[in-house]
Amino acid sequence: MPFFKENMRARRVITRSGRGIRGKFPSRKLQKQVHWESPLERDAVLQFEMHPLIESYQEQPSEETYYNEFGNACICYPDFLLRLIDGSQVLIEVKRKVDLSRTKIKRKLELIALRFAQQGRTYRILSEDQIRREPLHTNLEELWKATKAVRIDTSVHSAVNGLNNHRLYTTAELSVLLGDEQMVLALIARGQLRTNLELQLTPASKVWTALNKEAGDGAFLL
Structure with missing residues (x-):
């Protein structure tokens, strides 16, 4: 054993x-x-x-x-x-x-x-x-930096809870709704939002809430 x-x-x-x-x-x-x-x-x-x-x-x-x-x-x-x-x-x-x-x-x-x-x-x-495959590795580094750059308070959590769990957003849209792009990246890093991290992150990247099961779990290959 x-x-x-x-x-x-x-x-x-x-x-x-x-x-x-x-x-x-x-x-x-x-x-x-x-x-x-x-x-x-x-x-x-x-x-x-x-x-x-x-x-x-x-x-x-x-x-x-x-x-x-x-x-x-x-x-x-x-x-x-x-x-x-x-x-x-x-x-x-x-x-x-x-x-x-x-x-x-x-x-x-x-x-x-x-x-x-x-x-x-x-x-x-x-x-x-x-x-270290790309763009995944660079994306993960950017997410980690974002977690240290922003503070996620109760107002942000409330805004995330108010998002439509049945639609896809873009990074640009959520940046406006949630404060800025770094906030969006930090929320992805913390698992409250999802995106395809195997694709390069851009303002046009599709992002969805963790409760949007139809869009997937955002998992990447290990």
Whole structure:
């Protein structure tokens, strides 16, 4: 059985030889600091933070056992555990393009994936190309900046509640109704509004309320 404690890391965040860039992400979704071990992990956290179907996530969630080619037990630590709003969970490994090109690392990941599949657990590798694909990555950065640039007060919440839940708006329209474009972006970041983040955000982008189920949930591919 995996070693897992809610909201606790299974190991300290480290980098090879104690070097490299690492830091903390101030998560609004979790109301805590999330540790990351590389800029790529930080960018993955940004996806988890903004994804409307991810309820919560945990870095370094568990100590896991898998078996190598000789049947020997080995230890690994998935980078993240995602908890989705439908109750399912996904273990995530974040990997750079250069790492995925190495035979030894690829084989290790295959063996880890095999072990989790045998346990009936979902395990996914997020590559550099997936995490930093455009225009999604730029859009998410803009949303995050907007959350720090504006203050959403009760009057804004009231205005959002007064929107038609059965129609599509444009960013430009909502900028007028809600104050400015940064406010619209901040509300998308917080999940109160939805848009297609796989398309470049412009004043003409279609935006809808979270209650407009016909328009979709605004989720993007992980």
